[in-house]
Amino acid sequence: MRYPAMLERLLPIGLLLASNLFMTFAWYxxxxxxxxxxxxxxxxxxxxxxxxxxxxxxxxRIGHLVYSAPQLKGMQEVITLLIFAGFSAGYLGQPLKWNHWAGFALIAVAAWLIFWE
Known part of the structure; x- marks a missing residue:
């Protein structure tokens, strides 16, 4: 099934945000x-x-219409880190330190490389 082009690009991101929020609660x-x-x-x-x-x-499934599997995984990792950073500080009362942010930034750079053609 095909969706409008903008929806094919944005809907997976919204679904990944929501799914990662649930998974962060499930794990932590x-x-x-x-x-x-x-x-x-x-x-x-x-x-x-x-x-x-x-x-x-x-x-x-929807994201694979426009993104490769490695791109979807890279996107998911960055979203996971962003959700986790807010969860750790807001829900657990454990804000991230500079070294956590530095490590997450390196992961974000890795995800960016996945999208680089």
Missing amino acids: GHLRFPNAPLGWVILISWGIALLEYSLMVPAN
Whole structure:
């Protein structure tokens, strides 16, 4: 199925943003609740991850109409880092330090190279 050109370029980005928000909560949200039983944490995280996959799969399917698989992966990594930076500072109360930002910047440069023709 084809979509309007602008939608094919932007919809995957929006879906990747939403899916990464869910996945960040699935992976790290429980850290605010260290006394929660691990079994419950795993089940809740799996439920959240199901929502993430429900967004990630269409993001990649639609995105592959205009982006290569390596480009989609590079985009996803940068989005993950941006979501995580906000999550770490805002939800966990652990703002990133200079070395974290420097490491993330190197990953962003790597993603930029993926898009360079």
